[in-house]
Amino acid sequence: MSQLVISALGDPTHTAGLVKDPDLTVGPDDVLVAMEAAPINPVETLFANGWYPIQPQLPAVLGAEGVGRVVRAGENAAALTGKRVVVISPYRQGVFGDQVVVPAGNTVTVPEGVDGHQLSMLSINPLTAYLLLNDYVTLRPGEWVAQNLGNSGVGRSVIALAKHAGVRTLSIVRRAEVADELRALGADDVLVDGPDLSIAERPRLAFDGVGGPGGDVLAGALAPGGTLVSYSAVTGESPRLPLGPLVFGGLAHRGLWIGNWLAATPRAEIERVYAELAGLVADGTLYVPVEATYPLDQYERALEHANRPGRTGKILFTFEG
Numbered sequence: 381m382s383q384l385v386i387s388a389l390g391d392p393t394h395t396a397g398l399v400k401d402p403d404l405t406v407g408p409d410d411v412l413v414a415m416e417a418a419p420i421n422p423v424e425t426l427f428a429n430g431w432y433p434i435q436p437q438l439p440a441v442l443g444a445e446g447v448g449r450v451v452r453a454g455e456n457a458a459a460l461t462g463k464r465v466v467v468i469s470p471y472r473q474g475v476f477g478d479q480v481v482v483p484a485g486n487t488v489t490v491p492e493g494v495d496g497h498q499l500s501m502l503s504i505n506p507l508t509a510y511l512l513l514n515d516y517v518t519l520r521p522g523e524w525v526a527q528n529l530g531n532s533g534v535g536r537s538v539i540a541l542a543k544h545a546g547v548r549t550l551s552i553v554r555r556a557e558v559a560d561e562l563r564a565l566g567a568d569d570v571l572v573d574g575p576d577l578s579i580a581e582r583p584r585l586a587f588d589g590v591g592g593p594g595g596d597v598l599a600g601a602l603a604p605g606g607t608l609v610s611y612s613a614v615t616g617e618s619p620r621l622p623l624g625p626l627v628f629g630g631l632a633h634r635g636l637w638i639g640n641w642l643a644a645t646p647r648a649e650i651e652r653v654y655a656e657l658a659g660l661v662a663d664g665t666l667y668v669p670v671e672a673t674y675p676l677d678q679y680e681r682a683l684e685h686a687n688r689p690g691r692t693g694k695i696l697f698t699f700e701g
Contacts, residue, residue, distance in 0.1 A: 383477030384679050385439045392428040393683045408454040411484045415699040417500035418446030418475050420686040427471050434471040441474025447499040457484035468503045488654045494662045497670050506657045509537035516607050517585040521546030524581045528552040529589035533668050539567045540666050595619030604629045611636040669693035
């Protein structure tokens with residue numbers, strides 16, 4: 381029985397190590413989850429370096445999301461025993477372990493017989509895409525949304541969910557070789573980023589996951605009164621917004637972190653949204669490619685692979701649990 385734990389702040393490729401036979405004491409409101417699969421997300425690096433809103437209490441278990449089965453539950457959570465669950469509320473607990481103790485309220489039950497690799501990625505990227513599409517502008521079928529980082533897990537989920545709703549997507553990518561792949565997924569238009577990038581559509585809503593100049597490009601393409609939502613900044617830079625659209629065009633700039641939504645939303649609504657997303661995973665609407673899986677004891681190779689440029693899919697830990 382092992383967990384992947386950081387003992388100091390810094391790059392997890394240097395600060396993480398396996399802890400054997402960890403404390404698995406289950407409190408009255410907790411569940412013990414035998415993990416099935418868990419993806420490596422960029423948030424692992426943010427958390428490990430202390431750059432995330434939730435700070436690690438060292439030593440801290442890595443892993444922001446995953447799927448598993450409840451094998452033991454506290455007295456106030458007994459009804460979850462034996463249930464298949466995804467862990468939500470990123471980094472209020474770590475999940476990179478054969479078994480992990482999780483507050484019962486930070487889990488949502490999911491169906492049997494659905495691909496565990498896909499379910500393991502349910503709680504962050506698909507939820508982010510769902511909120512981007514539903515919480516800011518009421519879109520009509522046939523309308524456009526624009527996004528950068530189109531090949532990311534969020535970008536792919538935006539394309540799939542928008543297509544399901546009849547909304548058209550313009551996606552900006554950094555590599556030409558992924559454009560056809562996104563078109564096959566259902567993207568209506570795919571543009572390759574560069575100095576000559578020009579956007580003809582004038583959407584009312586756009587999503588920035590790049591930061592820096594990425595927000596400038598999207599903001600400049602929005603219709604007057606449009607809304608730009610920032611949910612990430614892979615460049616590490618704050619979005620740059622052009623003065624003209626901001627002042628004269630009435631641009632609205634919003635930010636999204638799913639932690640805020642989870643904290644403010646009634647439990648019944650959280651369960652409803654995740655049930656809808658799990659159903660879309662089950663029927664194949666939501667799908668993110670997996671490039672490789674690793675057992676936990678190969679964590680050094682897995683973390684290196686997750687940070688490798690030019691990946692075409694997610695890197696997952698898989699467990700025997």
